[in-house]
Amino acid sequence: MSGRIDHAKAAGAFIAKTEHVAFHDKRLWDLRQKRDAQAHNIPEWETLRELASGIKEHTLSHLSGYLEQFAAAAEANGVTVHWAASAEEHNELVYQLMSERGMTTLVKSKSMLTDECAMRDYLEPRGITVMETDLGERIQQLDHQDPSHMVVPAVHKLRGDVAQLFGRTIGTDPANSDIHYLAESQRMNTRPYFVRDKTAGMTGCNFAVAETGTVVVCTNEGNADLSANVPPLHIASIGIEKLIPKVADLGVFIRMLSRSALGSPITQYTSHFRAPRPGTEMHFILVDHGRSERLAMQDFWYSLKCIRCGACMNTCPVYRRSGGLSYGGTYSGPIGAIINPTFDLKRYSALPFASTLNGSCTNVCPVKINIHEQIYKWREVISERHEVPFVKQEVLKMAGRLLASPTLYRATVASMGGALRRLPNFVLYNPLNIWGRQRELPEAPKLTFHAWYRKNRGGGNGNT
Amino acid sequence: MATREAFLAKVRAAQPQARQRPEVPLFASIGGDLRARFTTALGDMGGSCLQVAAAAEVLPLIRERFGVDASICSATPEVLGTRDLTADTPPASLQDVDVGVVRARFGVAETGSVWFSEQEYVVNALGYIVQHLVVLLDPAQLVDGLQDVYRRPDFQHARYAALVTGPSATADIEGVLIRGAQGVRSLSVVWLAPA
Numbered sequence: 001m002s003g004r005i006d007h008a009k010a011a012g013a014f015i016a017k018t019e020h021v022a023f024h025d026k027r028l029w030d031l032r033q034k035r036d037a038q039a040h041n042i043p044e045w046e047t048l049r050e051l052a053s054g055i056k057e058h059t060l061s062h063l064s065g066y067l068e069q070f071a072a073a074a075e076a077n078g079v080t081v082h083w084a085a086s087a088e089e090h091n092e093l094v095y096q097l098m099s100e101r102g103m104t105t106l107v108k109s110k111s112m113l114t115d116e117c118a119m120r121d122y123l124e125p126r127g128i129t130v131m132e133t134d135l136g137e138r139i140q141q142l143d144h145q146d147p148s149h150m151v152v153p154a155v156h157k158l159r160g161d162v163a164q165l166f167g168r169t170i171g172t173d174p175a176n177s178d179i180h181y182l183a184e185s186q187r188m189n190t191r192p193y194f195v196r197d198k199t200a201g202m203t204g205c206n207f208a209v210a211e212t213g214t215v216v217v218c219t220n221e222g223n224a225d226l227s228a229n230v231p232p233l234h235i236a237s238i239g240i241e242k243l244i245p246k247v248a249d250l251g252v253f254i255r256m257l258s259r260s261a262l263g264s265p266i267t268q269y270t271s272h273f274r275a276p277r278p279g280t281e282m283h284f285i286l287v288d289h290g291r292s293e294r295l296a297m298q299d300f301w302y303s304l305k306c307i308r309c310g311a312c313m314n315t316c317p318v319y320r321r322s323g324g325l326s327y328g329g330t331y332s333g334p335i336g337a338i339i340n341p342t343f344d345l346k347r348y349s350a351l352p353f354a355s356t357l358n359g360s361c362t363n364v365c366p367v368k369i370n371i372h373e374q375i376y377k378w379r380e381v382i383s384e385r386h387e388v389p390f391v392k393q394e395v396l397k398m399a400g401r402l403l404a405s406p407t408l409y410r411a412t413v414a415s416m417g418g419a420l421r422r423l424p425n426f427v428l429y430n431p432l433n434i435w436g437r438q439r440e441l442p443e444a445p446k447l448t449f450h451a452w453y454r455k456n457r458g459g460g461n462g463n464t
Numbered sequence: 465m466a467t468r469e470a471f472l473a474k475v476r477a478a479q480p481q482a483r484q485r486p487e488v489p490l491f492a493s494i495g496g497d498l499r500a501r502f503t504t505a506l507g508d509m510g511g512s513c514l515q516v517a518a519a520a521e522v523l524p525l526i527r528e529r530f531g532v533d534a535s536i537c538s539a540t541p542e543v544l545g546t547r548d549l550t551a552d553t554p555p556a557s558l559q560d561v562d563v564g565v566v567r568a569r570f571g572v573a574e575t576g577s578v579w580f581s582e583q584e585y586v587v588n589a590l591g592y593i594v595q596h597l598v599v600l601l602d603p604a605q606l607v608d609g610l611q612d613v614y615r616r617p618d619f620q621h622a623r624y625a626a627l628v629t630g631p632s633a634t635a636d637i638e639g640v641l642i643r644g645a646q647g648v649r650s651l652s653v654v655w656l657a658p659a
Contacts, residue, residue: 027639044491054486061483064476071468077623083471133646136636152636159638183634183642190646194593195556212620222592222632222647229588229624230555240475245485251614252488254627266575266610268509268629269647275623277588278551288471296478 005329007350011322014156021321024156028149028314034263035311035364042255051252053368056305059210059243060295066210066243067286073213077275079282087117087289090237094119094202095126097235097283103128103200107193107231109217109224110134111204112150112308113239113287116330131193133223135186142169148324148332151261151310156323194230201227203273205238206307207253208284211246214274215284218257218267225271232280236273240291241304253307256366260309294342299377303338305367312361312371318354327351334361338374341382349387352378410450491611498573498606499655506576509630510643511651519543522565522598522654529652530563530596538565539586540600542659555589564594564648568601569618571653574609577629578653581622588624592647597631602657 015021039045059066071081084090090113098106106128108114120130120141132141136153140146143165147153154162159177167174172185193199203224207216215236217224228234244253258267276282295301313319313333324332329340329348337355340348352375361371382388403409447455494501503513516522519542526536537558538545543565547558558564566585568578578599585591607613619625632647643649 023638030639047491051486051488054483055488057483058485061480063479064472067472067475083468085471085474134636135634135645139636152639154636155639157637162637179637179640180642182637183645187644187646191559195559214619220633220635221645223645225592225626226589226646230593247619248488248614251611254614255610262635264509265505266509266577266627266629268631268633270577270627270629272619272622272625274619274625277582277623286471288474292474292478295475295480298480301480 004346005327005348005350007322007326007328007354010326010328011354014323014326015321020156020158020323023158024323025320027155028320031261031263032311032314032364035260035314036263038259038263038265042259045256048252048256049366049368052256052307052366053305055244055249055252056367057302059245060241060301060304063240063243063295066245067240069210070208070213070243071284071286073211074284075213077213079213079276079284082283082285084285084287084289087119087287088122090117090285090287090289091119091122093285094235094237095123095128097233098123098128098200099126101200101233103198103233105129105131105193105196105199106202107131107133107196107199107227108202109204109219109221109227110137110147110153111202111237112147112330113204113237113289114202115147117237117287117289119237131190133190133193133227134219134221135183138186138190139165142166145325146330149310149313150308150331150333150335156325194226199231200233200235201229201231202235202237203228205236205242206257207244207250208238208242209245209247209250210243212274214247214272216250216254217271217273218254218269219271220262220268222269225269228271228273229277234273234276234280234282235285236283237285237287239287239289241306257307257309260311260364260366290343294339297342300338300342300374302369303335303342303371303374305369306335306339307367309366311364311366312369315360315364317356317358317360322354327354334371334375335369338369338371338378341378345382345385346387349382352376352382410448490615493608493612494574495608498608499603501573502571502576502606504576505574506630506653509576510633510641511576511630511653513653513655515655519600519656519659522600522656525654526563526565526598534562535560536563536565537561537590537594539584539590540565540567542567542600542656543598549586549590551586553587555587555593558587558589558593561590561594563596563598564590565598565600566590567658568599568605568653570605570607570613570616571601572608572610572613572627573606575627575629577613577627579613579618579625579627581618581625583622585624591626591628592632594648595644596650597628597648597652599628599651599653600656601653603655604657 139154148156163177166172319333337351359372536545537547631651634645
């Protein structure tokens with residue numbers, strides 16, 4: 001990894017596309033409202049959140065034991081279990097499983113983990129064709145971009161963008177941006193890959209049940225079921241934080257996942273893979289890739305509870321107006337702001353500042369991750385380690401001096417009031433002040449509060 | 465590659481202080497008319513419900529909806545399709561089937577979902593690779609909610625189990641809902657008790 005992600009600058013590029021921003025904001029807020037309607041319909045919703053959080057915290061605090069139980073159950077079911085400490089080991093394993101069997105195509109459903117591992121970039125130069133079969137993920141694959149959202153990967157694009165992209169890549173009419181036409185074209189282009197020779201299937205994992213060794217995958221397209229049920233080899237990539245103890249726990253999580261994500265009571269397909277079909281192979285790859293390091297971080301391990309619903313992204317005013325790509329990593333939005341720095345603090349040090357700290361993310365999180373508090377804690381870590389960019393540091397130093405001295409503060413406030421009336425644009429829109437962009441000035445009061453108090457409540461002592 | 469022992473030792477060393485496992489209670493059921501709730505929920509997810517008096521009516525119904533030339537593959541002996549299906553049928557060979565027919569083990573009133581395992585599907589791909597799915601469901605086999613579903617023993621034994629709720633769908637371009645993303649284009653539930 002190289003270079004610091006400049007979230008504000010990248011967001012600026014997105015904001016310049018006014019139609020895109022307006023649509024993005026509206027579409028994601030609509031998902032948030034649908035989520036609310038579902039949540040309000042379930043009297044025990046808040047209890048479910050407590051339970052989901054409690055089950056995840058319990059599991060993470062006993063994770064090694066549950067991993068052993070899961071692996072033993074899976075092996076007893078005829079599944080081969082692999083342990084990958086890093087993204088590289090994960091990618092090598094996938095390549096090895098395929099090359100040993102002479103397989104050249106990998107047909108797969110969406111997985112944030114394989115994006116995190118940059119698996120396509122590893123496999124494709126080695127002669128493996130990777131077919132992403134989720135529509136949004138396929139769009140992003142064809143455009144050589146990260147997903148911009150965990151649930152709707154191409155939500156930052158409009159139909160015209162997709163028409164252009166498909167015209168360039170899968171031979172559709174670039175002038176036809178009818179959404180039915182685009183989706184149907186992708187279906188016709190993709191489906192033949194499921195039935196190709198020398199093809200392996202891959203899925204991610206939403207929940208891994210220790211009790212039975214089952215991998216649960218939730219999709220709306222049915223593409224995970226095709227990927228796993230047609231080819232003779234099914235590989236499931238599993239982040240170790242996906243463990244839950246029992247099948248009955250799914251009664252908590254499945255009730256909340258799609259309601260939180262899209263505002264539907266369940267995904268169209270909720271699929272449970274326990275054992276291979278007769279005559280075929282099933283392989284589970286358990287992936288650490290930084291998760292055990294995160295688990296050891298006293299303040300930050302709670303982010304491992306995440307079930308990847310995206311509710312925090314949909315509700316975040318910063319995310320909705322800056323677009324997922326501006327976060328520069330696999331994970332974006334509030335959850336990205338607290339996960340990405342665990343991988344590379346320097347590179348992602350701007351992300352915890354891409355927040356208003358309004359706490360909405362925490363309030364909608366189905367597993368009650370204290371996201372906004374973690375964002376604040378990351379800011380503390382980043383300033384302690386001097387990872388705050390120079391301009392922000394200087395501004396904060398000035399503010400610190402100002403706020404520490406009543407006399408200096410009052411003198412500045414009085415002159416700022418005058419300045420607000422006289423020279424607002426220079427003061428607020430100078431290049432040091434990022435906050436001033438896209439914001440209007442407030443009306444400046446005629447008197448400062450201090451001057452008003454002295455005049456109306458008497459006393460006359462300017463220092464009381 | 466990481467050894468299992470080294471992998472687990474690293475996780476063990478990282479674990480925070482032990483937290484208690486909460487008891488998951490059984491919440492009050494909504495109850496009421498399960499069939500009506502199922503029908504509404506399935507409708508919201510893009511599926512539809514039909515009523516027949518006998519298994520013999522299913523095939524004519526399929527022909528009426530999907531054409532007289534439709535190729536039909538049935539996983540239930542109650543309906544005779546135009547294509548054979550056995551456990552040995554290669555999944556890929558079903559790619560040109562128009563209509564799949566399968567009996568669900570049970571349905572879920574909360575969500576409008578139906579439950580299948582490899583036992584119901586015979587070949588799992590049947591539920592996804594064909595163009596349309598027709599599902600037979602006994603109205604007596606409806607459970608109230610997902611919390612009840614996950615207390616059933618069925619998941620302990622099935623190699624593969626799926627809760628299927630309406631047809632394949634995507635809203636990945638501008639949130640516009642498309643039925644028939646990669647899987648089936650339509651899903652119809654036919655109320656029918658087994659003979």
